[in-house]
Amino acid sequence: MTAVNLAIKKHWTVYFVPGIITLVALFFVYLSFGIATKWISVGLLIFAFLTVIFKIMNILYLASITWSFNGGELHIIKGVLPWNKTHIQIPIFDIYDSSVSSGFLGHYLNFGHISIRRTEGMTSHLSERYLGRAVCFSGIVNQYVQEYKKGQNSAKINHGQSSDDIGLELQRLVDFKKSGALTEEEFDLLKKKLIDSSP
Structure with missing residues (x-):
């Protein structure tokens, strides 16, 4: 698959409530100077x-919360102060799948809650709420994970077929040697060539 470089952050809706509270608190700071007591x-x-x-x-x-994916690794960053920053790196082979839920508002405002399961059959997972473009991000992660798994399965199948083919060829050489069609020297030479050419 082609290289990818995706990064998503918290949706703007998460800043609404703390922003309002900050403005109200600033207003109270202003009011405090006018109180006589x-x-x-x-x-x-x-x-x-x-x-x-x-x-x-x-x-x-x-x-500061950022989720990024480059096709081979998921990288999560959290934290403001340098000594309190968290970096989590999850290679693609350690990701089982990604799921996302968005709800009514999330669907129309384009945010969602992502959960990453790390290995098959285990409950270990990472999640984050209110991430912008969560559905798109989760879909691409799943696409790359599935492609990686297909590649791994193909490699295993191909390796198994190669091993079977080599076994059959060796058996044929042994049969030829037993029948007298091959001398000891010819058998050893062909056997060495076959083993050297195996993956």
């Missing part, structure tokens, strides 16, 4: 200021 003013200012800081960090964290 000192302790109420200071208390409101501290509460509103901490809310603004917390929500801005929340927005930055959401913005």
Whole structure:
């Protein structure tokens, strides 16, 4: 398959609520300067200021979440601060499949919740909610995983056929040698050629 380089992030809808809360908290910061009672003013200012800081960090964290796929590996990044950043790399041979659910709003606004199962028959999985273009991303991951599995199965089948063919040829050489059609030297020479040419 051709090379691919896909990257998806959180959908814009996830920023709506923390954005509104941040604006309301900033408004309370402004109001706190107009309150005559000192302790109420200071208390409101501290509460509103901490809310603004917390929500801005929340927005930055959401913005840092990135899922990317290059055809051979899924790479997930999370975290704002360099010492708190998480990198998860999953090679294609470790991905069993990808599933996505979107719901009514997700269908029309083009976002969804992705879940990656890592190996067949096990419950190990990674998931992320509210990712933009999730359906497209999940479909392409599944397409590449299926192509990889087909390639692996073909390689196993071809290798099995080659082994069977070599076995049959060796048996024929043994039969020729037993019947006297081949000398010991001719048998050894043909046997060596056959083994050297095997995959």
